[in-house]
Amino acid sequence: MWVIVLLKKITAFLFVLLFAFPNVAYSSSFSASSVCVMDMTTRQMLYENNIYEHRSVASTTKIMTCFLACKSGNLDKTIKITSQMLDECEGTMLYLKAGDTVTLYDLCVGMMLASGNDCANAVAFTLSGSLKAFADLMNSTASKLGMNNTHFITPSGLDDDKPYSCAYDMALLSANAMENEFFSEIVSMQSAEVTVSGEKKTIYNHNKLLGYNLKDGEFVGIKTGFTENAGRCLVSAKKYNGNTIICVTLNCPDDWDAHTYFTEICEQKYNAVSISNVISIDTVGSEKAYVKCTYNKKRYLLGSVKVLEYYFPFVYAPVKKGDKLGEVIVYYNNKILERLPIEADEDVKEYGKQQSGTPSKVYG
The missing domain is CATH 3.40.710.10 (DD-peptidase/beta-lactamase superfamily)
Incomplete structure (x- = not known):
């Protein structure tokens, strides 16, 4: 049996730090006929x-x-x-x-x-x-x-x-x-x-x-192009704090500098999101009433996340620091972004004689 907790995008335990940035302005120093900057995961437009x-x-x-x-x-x-x-x-x-x-x-x-x-x-x-x-x-x-x-x-x-x-x-x-x-x-x-x-x-x-x-960050792709009719064309992909930014310029004579510029200013649109919580799970067979568990992860994202926590309603002592007692599933853009383990932050010693049976203590 699991305890399932849904943490919405802002609660006492899930801190979402949103920083307001000005709109990205187009630099007249770049003479591209067309520019498109897109977040690869969400397909959200960052500049157009x-x-x-x-x-x-x-x-x-x-x-x-x-x-x-x-x-x-x-x-x-x-x-x-x-x-x-x-x-x-x-x-x-x-x-x-x-x-x-x-x-x-x-x-x-x-x-x-x-x-x-x-x-x-x-x-x-x-x-x-x-x-x-x-x-x-x-x-x-x-x-x-x-x-x-x-x-x-x-x-x-x-x-x-x-x-x-x-x-x-x-x-x-x-x-x-x-x-x-x-x-x-x-x-x-x-x-x-x-x-x-x-x-x-x-x-x-x-x-x-x-x-x-x-x-x-770093550029990880993808393709150059040139003909007299098309001019210089470039599609790039840049990794930035776990995200991939796609940048396209068509007919842009100074495309190398343009892609560096556009991806850098579009990075300002990502918000620092801290996904964290402190969980207390009841213990059986120990003088200590509960074992403390925490998780903490920082990501840079364009929007909010939804977090589901899965963990045991109680565990039997002994518990060792680092034992996996549950899992956090983080959803972003209606897809699973990542899974984080819920692990014991401390040792919990056994007290007296352990009850009969072999209950599941460690998740996974």
Whole structure:
């Protein structure tokens, strides 16, 4: 039997410290055509400017191509490169040749780090059999994700035929893609070794934000892009106090500095939330009437949390400091954010003869 306690967002024991910050202002020093900054967990907008304007997004298109490959579950599959896969390739390349063999995983690495258009085409043919069929898959997936201002034509983002998207849609796509462990692993690499026809080669990520020495977090992805039509495009993901901030700039000449600036000022929108309580659980078989338990965790979040406590109504002595006597479940945005153990803060010695039976004393 458990004691279940629901602590609402503000009680005597759950302290939620909310700090009021001014609205984030747009800096005129950055000339991006579109900017979208989004919290990855909640999809809440942290900053927006022309987020629904249709624009070419260049090689950030490869975010969708890689996402679909990672979702396929066949990343270990070995692909034989055909001349058909290479027919319409130009621009940045891994310089694959017809007859080469390479895994689907390494094609994704080549596509996201070196921005290989040949890798993107090879992925498209592997998953769908043709560029047209793959474009259909890209667009149907975009529709399911709620990307209502997007139309893909190529897997690489070459924009001769005028594909388009918008900053909001690219942020939404990136938030979904970064939840895939294979995708997030690939886009966080500063460099990687790929194997083509048994020959290893080292490639380097075009994303210069990776490895930045920041005092308040780190960039962990995701993709650069450039064409004459699109201008400089950049999608980044930054870790900040347990959160991930997605930032998209389209047609922004100074995108490296812009992403550092926008993510830093948007961090001010997160509130310091202290999740804590002191619990007394009755004891049986000891001179001490109860054992004291506490938990304490600080998080930075955009809103309130709901906390459920599960713990025994009583425990039998002896109890050792650190014994797990229950669990706290923290809900945020209607999902489980984390689980915290409820542990004894002290030893409780046994007094006299313990009652018969073997009641459960430690949760788990």
